Amino acid sequence: MKAALVSGASRGIGAAIATALAAKGFALGLAAEGTPEELAEVAEACRAAGAPQAVPLLFDLSRPDMPEAMVAAALVALGRIDVLVNNAGIRCRKPFGTFSRTDYATLFGIDFAAAFFASQAVLPAMRAQGQGRIIHIASQMGRVAAEENALYGPAKAALIQLTKNMAFELAGENIQVNSVSPGPIATRFNIESYGRVPGRMALMTGRVPAGRFGTEAEVAEVVAFLAASEGSYIQGHDLVVDGGYVIH
Numbered sequence: 001m002k003a004a005l006v007s008g009a010s011r012g013i014g015a016a017i018a019t020a021l022a023a024k025g026f027a028l029g030l031a032a033e034g035t036p037e038e039l040a041e042v043a044e045a046c047r048a049a050g051a052p053q054a055v056p057l058l059f060d061l062s063r064p065d066m067p068e069a070m071v072a073a074a075l076v077a078l079g080r081i082d083v084l085v086n087n088a089g090i091r092c093r094k095p096f097g098t099f100s101r102t103d104y105a106t107l108f109g110i111d112f113a114a115a116f117f118a119s120q121a122v123l124p125a126m127r128a129q130g131q132g133r134i135i136h137i138a139s140q141m142g143r144v145a146a147e148e149n150a151l152y153g154p155a156k157a158a159l160i161q162l163t164k165n166m167a168f169e170l171a172g173e174n175i176q177v178n179s180v181s182p183g184p185i186a187t188r189f190n191i192e193s194y195g196r197v198p199g200r201m202a203l204m205t206g207r208v209p210a211g212r213f214g215t216e217a218e219v220a221e222v223v224a225f226l227a228a229s230e231g232s233y234i235q236g237h238d239l240v241v242d243g244g245y246v247i248h
Contacts, residue, residue: 007032028046030046033060036056039057055077075125085223108151140240140246178237184214184245
């Protein structure tokens with residue numbers, strides 16, 4: 001039995017990733033902050049999809065040492081971690097010049113530091129197993145500029161660069177590291193956020209050559225491929241799932 005730990009698993013892309021991995025037969029650790037009811041629902045959906053085990057794990061990854069504690073708890077519950085999916089993330093949209101140090105510390109703490117330290121924490125187990133896969137969920141905003149993204153974009157760019165450095169160092173140990181960068185995805189957060197500004201949904205859709213927002217399931221399918229396929233020669237790659245947003 002293979003096991004995967006997914007952070008930010010209580011909703012949106014994280015929940016879709018968990019369900020997709022469940023369908024591949026993975027036992028699952030489902031980590032999120034302060035959402036026990038939502039996590040319980042995702043765990044039940046994962047069991048229904050085929051997961052032999054689905055364990056909710058409540059952790060606030062903005063706090064120091066919590067990424068390490070999350071990994072430790074998952075190892076106790078599952079016995080092993082074959083795949084770590086660093087999906088937890090937040091947005092902080094503001095014009096440059098108005099960000100506070102708290103904004104900076106909170107966003108980088110969750111969007112970058114949590115993935116960094118969770119990845120370090122899982123290494124001993126993966127090395128003992130002789131294999132492992134780590135998948136960071138970055139963003140197309142780590143590749144392009146956009147309004148009010150002077151914190152989020154650099155944090156995701158750092159995550160993409162971390163992917164490359166980790167892969168460079170760990171490939172020889174049979175530990176595969178890649179990232180997935182979703183573009184405009186029809187999550188509840190995005191629909192609500194873009195919907196607050198008249199015309200913003202239409203403007204963003206117009207920037208996508210495919211002419212539509214993507215779905216959570218389309219991102220999850222890519223993550224499941226990286227987690228479960230035989231393609232072990234894919235290393236240090238950032239796979240963009242954006243309907244062509246970054247190609248023009």
